Amino acid sequence: MQAVVNPPEVDRLAGSRAAVAARRARxxxxxxxxxxxxxxxxxxxxxxxxxxxxxxxxxxxxxIASIPxxxxxxxxxxxxxxxxxxxxxxxxxxxxxxxxxHEFLVRRQAPRRLPEPDAPRSRLVVLAxxxxxxxxxxxxxxxxxxxDVLLSVSATTxxxxxxxxxxxxxxxxxxxxxxxxxxxxxxxEWAQVHNAYRYGTPRQPIEAALAGGRSVLLxxxxxxxxQVRQAFPEARLVFLLPPTWEELVRRLxxxxxxxxxERTRRLDTAQTELAAQEEFDAAVVNTRVEDAARxxxxxxxx
Ligand code: 5GP
Numbered sequence: 001m002q003a004v005v006n007p008p009e010v011d012r013l014a015g016s017r018a019a020v021a022a023r024r025a026r027x028x029x030x031x032x033x034x035x036x037x038x039x040x041x042x043x044x045x046x047x048x049x050x051x052x053x054x055x056x057x058x059x060x061x062x063x064i065a066s067i068p069x070x071x072x073x074x075x076x077x078x079x080x081x082x083x084x085x086x087x088x089x090x091x092x093x094x095x096x097x098x099x100x101x102h103e104f105l106v107r108r109q110a111p112r113r114l115p116e117p118d119a120p121r122s123r124l125v126v127l128a129x130x131x132x133x134x135x136x137x138x139x140x141x142x143x144x145x146x147x148d149v150l151l152s153v154s155a156t157t158x159x160x161x162x163x164x165x166x167x168x169x170x171x172x173x174x175x176x177x178x179x180x181x182x183x184x185x186x187x188x189e190w191a192q193v194h195n196a197y198r199y200g201t202p203r204q205p206i207e208a209a210l211a212g213g214r215s216v217l218l219x220x221x222x223x224x225x226x227q228v229r230q231a232f233p234e235a236r237l238v239f240l241l242p243p244t245w246e247e248l249v250r251r252l253x254x255x256x257x258x259x260x261x262e263r264t265r266r267l268d269t270a271q272t273e274l275a276a277q278e279e280f281d282a283a284v285v286n287t288r289v290e291d292a293a294r295x296x297x298x299x300x301x302x
Contacts, residue, residue, distance in 0.1 A: 007047070026062070027038055028054075029054060032241045040066070044063070044105060047090035048090075051091045055090055059080055065244070066244065068097070068242065083100070108110035123215045124215070125215070125300050126237050127139060127238050128220060128225040133240050133241065140297065142297060149217050150209040150214050156198065156200075156204060158199070159172065160172050172207060182200070188206055188227075190224070194269050199220070199221065201228075241277070241286065243286070252266060281299075
């Protein structure tokens with residue numbers, strides 16, 4: 001009988017060090033994709049060019065899950081549609097699988113592009129996006145650092161959260177007060193959001209600011225964004241994206257302002273909202289608030 005030969009200790013150590021280095025390299029690739037520094041299709045091309053690169057050892061599912069806004073459920077569905085098994089690595093794809101994946105990635109990337117420096121500018125920019133993506137934080141940053149931009153104050157029937165000030169964060173109205181403004185045509189748009197409260201953009205301050213040559217930012221939901229497009233076809237619709245689905249869930253849970261039932265309802269709405277991003281003129285990934293704010297303002301003629 002032949003004796004089992006164990007690899008010498010040094011080989012085993014070198015092997016595990018190489019495995020750690022490879023894992024780190026793959027984590028770095030995922031970070032680059034999720035931050036928008038690198039596109040997923042570039043990673044796929046790198047894997048095809050050189051099978052010895054960390055890209056080639058990455059699982060297809062890992063790559064897809066790193067794409068901003070794609071969560072585990074959608075990733076699993078996409079893998080099924082592409083007919084690629086969950087354990088498949090980028091370096092091990094068959095020709096047809098490669099082609100299907102490549103086409104999918106190129107198609108998905110198009111609406112995620114960041115605004116080009118020469119993108120058309122507009123005095124009226126609508127910032128929309130799924131719940132908890134950080135629209136409010138980006139808008140607050142713009143209010144503080146770009147005082148030339150008018151940030152519209154919406155009216156709502158929702159009660160104030162701790163720290164929210166009437167007339168600054170929202171105009172907090174009763175149902176009857178909101179009804180009266182609707183009837184008087186005082187809203188540029190309004191919508192019931194998350195099947196709960198009503199929110200609306202008062203028309204007069206917006207029209208006055210635009211007439212005075214000021215840029216205006218509306219931070220509203222997607223139904224509202226669609227209404228603004230009808231009323232002002234020249235408005236720029238900007239979609240704010242989370243770096244990843246997991247990050248969106250983390251931000252919503254970390255905020256701690258909603259109970260379990262409300263969080264579930266908002267995450268359901270977020271799934272539908274993410275699907276609407278193709279209707280928008282530009283997409284901005286909210287990785288760092290100040291970068292996202294700068295990109296949004298760059299779309300305005302301040
Ligand atoms: P929150 O209750 O967390 O402040 O806001 C809930 C949602 O209402 C957010 O998605 C926010 O963008 C949206 N929202 C805030 N103001 C308006 C508005 O004037 N019109 C519309 N349509 N949505 C708004």
